[in-house]
Amino acid sequence: MTSELSDALRGLEGAVQADLAAAADAGALEQVRITYLGRKGALAGLMGRLPSLDPAERPAFGKVANEVKRRLEESFQARQDALEAAARAAAAATEGLDVSLPGRPLPVGRLHPSTQALRRICQIWADMGFQVYRSRDVETDERNFGLLNIPLHHPARDMWDTFYTTAEGILLRTHTSPGQIHAMREYCPQPIRVILPGMCYRYEQITARSEIQFHQVEGLAVGRNITLTDLKGTLINFAHRMFGQERRVRFRASHFPFTEPSAEMDVECIICEGKGCSICKKSGWLEILGCGMVHPVVLQNGGYDPAVFSGFAFGMGPERITMLRHRIEDIRYFWANDLRFLEQF
Numbered sequence: 001m002t003s004e005l006s007d008a009l010r011g012l013e014g015a016v017q018a019d020l021a022a023a024a025d026a027g028a029l030e031q032v033r034i035t036y037l038g039r040k041g042a043l044a045g046l047m048g049r050l051p052s053l054d055p056a057e058r059p060a061f062g063k064v065a066n067e068v069k070r071r072l073e074e075s076f077q078a079r080q081d082a083l084e085a086a087a088r089a090a091a092a093a094t095e096g097l098d099v100s101l102p103g104r105p106l107p108v109g110r111l112h113p114s115t116q117a118l119r120r121i122c123q124i125w126a127d128m129g130f131q132v133y134r135s136r137d138v139e140t141d142e143r144n145f146g147l148l149n150i151p152l153h154h155p156a157r158d159m160w161d162t163f164y165t166t167a168e169g170i171l172l173r174t175h176t177s178p179g180q181i182h183a184m185r186e187y188c189p190q191p192i193r194v195i196l197p198g199m200c201y202r203y204e205q206i207t208a209r210s211e212i213q214f215h216q217v218e219g220l221a222v223g224r225n226i227t228l229t230d231l232k233g234t235l236i237n238f239a240h241r242m243f244g245q246e247r248r249v250r251f252r253a254s255h256f257p258f259t260e261p262s263a264e265m266d267v268e269c270i271i272c273e274g275k276g277c278s279i280c281k282k283s284g285w286l287e288i289l290g291c292g293m294v295h296p297v298v299l300q301n302g303g304y305d306p307a308v309f310s311g312f313a314f315g316m317g318p319e320r321i322t323m324l325r326h327r328i329e330d331i332r333y334f335w336a337n338d339l340r341f342l343e344q345f
């Protein structure tokens with residue numbers, strides 16, 4: 001009985017191996033599994049005959065049957081792996097990789113509108129030979145005011161409401177003009193052509209037009225024979241490149257303690273084309289910067305002999321310029337960190 005069953009097991013094993021080798025796809029393989037290894041398959045049928053054996057013969061038969069079962073399952077798994085690998089290789093050879101499917105879009109960030117304006121301004125001045133000069137945000141009272149010809153208790157200080165620190169004589173710069181002194185003292189007696197972009201701070205009432213923190217871009221040119229004509233020609237060139245070649249500009253006399261003479265520069269209103277609207281207060285003009293010839297006292301404080309050297313300087317506010325270009329009615333949007341605003345640029 002035992003040898004008959006053992007022979008049957010060996011015969012079954014041979015048949016399974018032959019059928020596995022012949023199975024050419026997943027369907028045929030599944031058929032082999034059901035026929036031989038399934039719950040009602042041939043192997044289960046043979047093992048079901050175990051109870052009919054003499055009890056003494058059962059352990060030996062059970063051992064052989066389990067070994068056969070394990071070998072068949074391994075063979076089945078190996079054949080399945082081989083068929084799957086072959087199917088993948090065939091698909092890769094015939095179908096290739098489909099790169100035409102659209103990818104999943106990634107959210108892309110963008111530059112802050114102030115950064116965009118700063119880069120545009122720096123680019124235009126770079127084309128005219130002005131290098132960027134970085135100067136500190138935390139300044140001494142002397143450089144922010146004194147060396148710029150604004151002595152202590154001078155009424156001109158009222159033009160710049162100031163954040164003072166608890167350290168005596170140390171403040172947050174109210175404008176980028178103290179950078180003029182740093183640049184002059186570093187480069188003297190060489191000629192200078194720099195722009196100084198950076199953040200300024202003023203202890204002011206926050207309104208739609210005024211923030212307590214805003215950017216300025218200062219400009220400074222020092223050399224021999226620099227005249228008011230150079231100042232005007234350079235700034236007109238800048239305005240035309242920034243706002244359009246056909247845009248009219250004008251200079252109005254003004255006062256800054258560190259320039260003499262001083263002026264403010266207006267561009268024709270870009271909203272109403274000079275006709276007069278609420279943005280330009282019916283004047284047709286918009287102020288974009290303050291400027292002037294560097295005061296002899298400031299030249300001297302920078303180390304230059306005003307009898308030999310002259311220069312011009314200017315200071316503009318990129319946020320105000322951006323507001324004009326994009327008709328932004330409130331400066332507070334710039335630092336409010338609201339994506340609905342930022343995503344428009």
Ligand code: FA5
Pocket residue numbers: 174175176177202204209210211212213214216218256259287288289290291292313314315316317318319320321331
């Ligand atoms: C000055 O700060 C001078 N230092 C400019 C200057 C430099 C004149 C060199 C001559 C020579 P003013 O205070 O006008 O000037 O400021 C210059 C620009 O900074 C303004 O035209 C405006 O664009 C911007 N600005 C001033 N205050 C604020 C504010 N509170 N919020 C936003 N922008 C401001």
